[in-house]
Amino acid sequence: MAITTIAPTILTNNPTEYKTLVQRYYPFARRVHIDISDGTLAQNVTINETAVWWPKGWQVDIHMMTLSPAQHIENLIKLHPSLVIFHAEANDDLLPIFEQLKQNNIKCGVAIVKNVYPGNIKQLLNAADYALIFSGTLGQYGGEADLLLLEKVALIRDIHKTIEIGWDGGANLNNTHIITHAGVDVINVGSAISRSEDPTAAFNALNSATEKESVL
Numbered sequence: 001m002a003i004t005t006i007a008p009t010i011l012t013n014n015p016t017e018y019k020t021l022v023q024r025y026y027p028f029a030r031r032v033h034i035d036i037s038d039g040t041l042a043q044n045v046t047i048n049e050t051a052v053w054w055p056k057g058w059q060v061d062i063h064m065m066t067l068s069p070a071q072h073i074e075n076l077i078k079l080h081p082s083l084v085i086f087h088a089e090a091n092d093d094l095l096p097i098f099e100q101l102k103q104n105n106i107k108c109g110v111a112i113v114k115n116v117y118p119g120n121i122k123q124l125l126n127a128a129d130y131a132l133i134f135s136g137t138l139g140q141y142g143g144e145a146d147l148l149l150l151e152k153v154a155l156i157r158d159i160h161k162t163i164e165i166g167w168d169g170g171a172n173l174n175n176t177h178i179i180t181h182a183g184v185d186v187i188n189v190g191s192a193i194s195r196s197e198d199p200t201a202a203f204n205a206l207n208s209a210t211e212k213e214s215v216l
Contacts, residue, residue: 004180004210009190011035033188037065042138049075085109118155125159136169145170150182176209
C-alpha cells in the first residue's frame with residue numbers, strides 16, 4: 001500500500017494564532033496545508049497570502065478559497081509554495097493560471113466540493129497535479145467527513161491515473177484508515193491536531209492509523 005501523508009492544516013484570520021499554529025506544528029510537520037479565504041467563496045475571511053510564512057524545510061500546500069484566482073497569482077508566485085489549489089467553480093479560467101504556476105515551478109491543484117462531479121471537470125483534472133476531495137464546510141474547522149465522497153477517488157483516477165489525491169474535511173482518528181484505504185494520498189487534518197492537547201501525539205496516532213492493514 002502506498003504511503004499516505006498526514007498534513008496538518010492552518011485556518012485562521014489572526015496572525016498571532018497563525019504563528020502559534022506554526023510553532024505547534026514545527027516539531028513534527030513536514031507537509032502543511034494552509035487555507036486562505038477572501039470571502040468570495042467561503043463566508044469568512046482569513047489572513048491573506050501576503051501575511052503567510054512558514055519555516056524552512058516545510059512543504060506547503062495553499063488552498064485558495066476564492067472565486068477570482070487571477071487576482072492572487074502575483075502574490076502566490078512570490079510566496080512560492082509547493083502547491084496551490086483552486087476551486088473548480090472559480091470565475092476565472094484555471095487552465096492559463098495552472099500554466100503560469102507551472103512555469104514558476106509551482107504545482108497546481110483543483111478542489112472538488114460535494115456537488116462537483118469529476119467527470120464534468122476532466123480538462124482541469126488532466127492539467128492538475130493534485131485533486132482535493134472536499135468534504136467539510138469551506139472556511140471552517142470541525143466538519144464531518146462524508147465518506148460517500150470517497151467514491152470520487154476512482155472517478156478521478158479514471159481521468160488522471162497519476163494525479164495526487166487529497167482529502168479535506170472531518171478527518172480524525174476514527175476514519176483516517178478508511179480514507180487511506182480508499183486510495184487517498186494526502187489527508188489534511190484540522191481540529192483533530194490543532195485542538196489537541198498534545199498535537200505531536202495526535203499527529204503520530206493519525207500516522208499510525210494510516211498504516212492499518214484493514215479498514216476495520
